[in-house]
Amino acid sequence: MEPSGGTSSRADQFKRQPDYDRTSCDTSLSGLFPSAALNFTANENNTVGLTYSRRITRPGYDALNPFEYFLDRYTFNRGNPFLKPEYTNTFDLSYTLYKKYTLSAGYSRTTDGIAEVVLPDAEKSALYQTNANLAEQISYSLNLTAPFTFTKWWSSNTNITLFNNQFKSPDLSGQVLDNNQTAVQVYNSQNFTASKTLSIELSGNYQSKMIYGTFRFKPRYTVDAGLNKSFANKKMNMKLAVNDIFKTRYAKISSAYPGLDYRIFQRGDSRTMRLTLSYKFGSNEIKPSRNRSTALDDEAGRLKK
Template identity: 45%
Template sequence: PDESIKALYQTNANIARNVVYGANFNIPVKVMKWWDMNNNLNVFHMSFEAPDLAGRALKTGKTSMQFKMQNTFKIAKGFTAEFNGSYESPIDYGTLSIGNRYFVDMGLSKSILKNKASLKLAMSDVFNTNESNITSAYPGLSYSLYQKNDTQMGRVSFTYRFGNNEVKPSRRRSTGTETEQGRMKN
């Protein structure tokens, strides 16, 4: 930071030490015959140290988590609905403290053309909540940043599957080793 002109310059500087450890859990659940859910939880601790980062010492560390939930509903013949959510807890990342983020995506698809194709309508960030709130984790410097990108969008997609969708069973093959083992038993 250049305090004489009240300016902040962003550069890429090496951090002396960065340590990350955590655990990731993937939990699929068959809630009902018509409802599949997949949950993913990532819990981790991330720390950064720099004894001399532009004349100041930096030492940050925080335990954070990310949770994603995907739901698929078979609602009628050929119709499938999706409801997906994501949450990220606050995290310290180098010289930045990033606030929590969350959003929900939804979709509806229909199988057509004898299940060879599908038509899908989807909406991302349905409630328009995906935003970033960032503050300084840099010693002696105070700033904050609010960032809201255009994350809310609708999509229509058409997917067609070419070729044969049936998988043939593998055929049994005998090897020379099996023949030799048969001879040894006799």
């Protein structure tokens, strides 16, 4: 990835020294992280819910490691040992009709939000990827979930989310960050029951152009398909899944950082085919064991980041 000319000259882009927020990191273990939920059922077909939560997210250990490694001649990765945890307050108001259709509105505000960024390094005349604390992230969202049953053998589920993301930071490596973008995501699945033992699913996902932190994403879409077949009185099951049929699950990213211009194209091995065979032994009445989360699980999650 090589930087190209933007609103400022190449020399101006790299005269800014890479900078971390070296204020003291928040290592306090104290704090309140409440959550609450209220539900009101007007009648059998109308339900209103309100939820609130406050949570803390600490950076993963890889994000804190200051070790540098180069991705190419003009790009390298560097951890940020001065990352602070982020705090998020979330509100969600929902309305459910006929126990099927749900419309919800959400609001969240994150302080010291941890975000992956690409910034200029003046000494190396290169760009580097790192994680930084953004002063504030505010999100508004409107979500609609609508399942439909057309016939006994054909049903669908649609989820539409309209959201607005705002990212602000008064001094991000010498620049003022103030990004704001409204976007939409649409997911739809079509389910077909060919027989008592055979079902087919087609699903698609679309995301419009959006901004996240210092990145600007182009629109993208994907299409997946699956087939499910059972045998031996439904004790044996075969699943065939094909992901990203048209190989469109890639990301086109450009800079949303003031005075800096670059282009990133990311594509992985997203088109896959998976065949799964399973067989149920014994009684189907045995209840599965409960999953329990512990503090060790949280630490393990941070190690994997």
